[in-house]
Amino acid sequence: MTLNPRLAPFGTTIFAEMSALAVELGAVNLGQGFPDSDGPAEVLDAAVDAIRSGVNQYPPGPGMPVLRAAIAEHQRRFYGVDYDVDTEVLVTAGATEAIAGAMLGLLQPDDEVIVFEPMYDSYQACIALAGARAVPVTLRPPDYRPDVDRVRSLISPRTRAILVNSPHNPTGMLMNEAEQGAIAAIAAENDLIIISDEVYEHLVFDGLAHRSMAEYPGARERTLVISSGGKTFRTTGWKIGWVCGPAHLVAAARAAKQFLTYVNGAPFQPAIARGLGLSDEYFRGVAEELSARRDQLVPALRSVGFDVYPTQSTYFVTVDATPVAAGVDGREFCVRMAREAGVVAIPNVVFYSDENKGEGRSLVRFAFCKRPEVIAQACDRLQGWKP
Numbered sequence: 001m002t003l004n005p006r007l008a009p010f011g012t013t014i015f016a017e018m019s020a021l022a023v024e025l026g027a028v029n030l031g032q033g034f035p036d037s038d039g040p041a042e043v044l045d046a047a048v049d050a051i052r053s054g055v056n057q058y059p060p061g062p063g064m065p066v067l068r069a070a071i072a073e074h075q076r077r078f079y080g081v082d083y084d085v086d087t088e089v090l091v092t093a094g095a096t097e098a099i100a101g102a103m104l105g106l107l108q109p110d111d112e113v114i115v116f117e118p119m120y121d122s123y124q125a126c127i128a129l130a131g132a133r134a135v136p137v138t139l140r141p142p143d144y145r146p147d148v149d150r151v152r153s154l155i156s157p158r159t160r161a162i163l164v165n166s167p168h169n170p171t172g173m174l175m176n177e178a179e180q181g182a183i184a185a186i187a188a189e190n191d192l193i194i195i196s197d198e199v200y201e202h203l204v205f206d207g208l209a210h211r212s213m214a215e216y217p218g219a220r221e222r223t224l225v226i227s228s229g230g231k232t233f234r235t236t237g238w239k240i241g242w243v244c245g246p247a248h249l250v251a252a253a254r255a256a257k258q259f260l261t262y263v264n265g266a267p268f269q270p271a272i273a274r275g276l277g278l279s280d281e282y283f284r285g286v287a288e289e290l291s292a293r294r295d296q297l298v299p300a301l302r303s304v305g306f307d308v309y310p311t312q313s314t315y316f317v318t319v320d321a322t323p324v325a326a327g328v329d330g331r332e333f334c335v336r337m338a339r340e341a342g343v344v345a346i347p348n349v350v351f352y353s354d355e356n357k358g359e360g361r362s363l364v365r366f367a368f369c370k371r372p373e374v375i376a377q378a379c380d381r382l383q384g385w386k387p
């Protein structure tokens with residue numbers, strides 16, 4: 001066995017696997033969450049201008065000052081939380097590296113991290129790479145509300161952190177203030193770190209709004225807030241992410257980050273800074289457009305026969321495929337749907353811990369961050385399919 005045993009359980013990420021299948025089959029890709037149209041012209045132009053004006057060498061280790069200032073201003077503007085630009089903000093290679101940096105910088109072998117599952121696939125892998133252990137709290141359909149009493153019951157002397165992801169991938173669940181407040185209180189009572197993945201912060205529908213975990217009493221000084229420009233500005237390939245938090249936690253993430261990538265994406269940093277300064281209207285518009293795409297896809301999924309769970313945020317909607325194909329295994333179902341219907345989605349089973357894979361067996365995630373004509377094509381194909 002050549003591979004580090006800590007990584008062996010995780011195989012190839014499902015996103016690479018399903019996107020490759022979509023390309024091979026010429027299928028409509030509602031799997032991996034990436035938009036199929038470009039973000040705002042101001043942001044794209046700012047990157048081009050940066051390249052043309054020589055912003056092409058290593059940026060400073062913590063990130064370019066213009067971006068760190070824009071991130072701090074964004075946190076103040078939307079959440080009323082202040083961060084010191086020099087010590088409390090760190091630019092990373094996407095939220096993915098922020099998560100890895102936080103885990104590798106903060107966790108010790110045998111530490112426990114409470115995570116809500118289903119969960120974004122890099123969480124488990126990064127916790128395992130750090131030699132720590134993920135302790136799952138399962139979110140259950142149809143609403144996927146977090147059971148905070150369950151969180152409390154799982155705290156042990158080894159618990160070091162709670163990893164929160166709201167707006168939540170893959171379910172689109174948005175935690176409410178009571179739930180976030182309760183989690184903040186549990187963390188404070190037990191002196192735990194909160195790692196809060198807020199990458200879908202602006203993609204929230206139905207008049208709801210995301211609150212940052214750092215806003216709650218006792219949370220500011222123990223929370224690393226993670227986000228990225230990828231979702232908000234439709235620039236997932238730029239990989240500009242960030243971490244905000246108290247200096248000692250940010251320093252730990254930076255200590256790991258400096259040996260992962262050191263720095264990244266010089267010309268994209270001022271461009272994302274430009275995006276973060278766009279008007280409220282821009283941020284509202286992104287959510288409005290996406291919620292219209294959700295409202296286009298969801299009725300079609302229902303008409304095919306799927307049991308569709310409500311989604312209030314993100315790029316995603318989760319369905320149960322059982323009514324369409326009884327006793328189905330989500331992985332096999334997704335491969336069959338790709339081959340027979342020409343539509344790719346993601347089997348949610350990959351987002352569960354080994355011990356709870358059964359919970360996600362028949363569930364499938366569709367992404368609606370696509371152009372209306374692409375969603376319409378997927379709907380036509382699914383409605384014409386006899387599974």
Ligand code: PMP
Nearest residue numbers: 094095096120169199228230241
């Ligand atoms: N967290 C969640 C919940 C995600 O869905 C994603 C997907 N991109 C990431 C983190 C990673 O973000 P980035 O592309 O900025 O690395």
Ligand code: GLN
Nearest residue numbers: 015016031032033034169
């Ligand atoms: N976050 C996106 C998703 O959940 C894609 C992430 C990735 O490809 N690693 O689909």
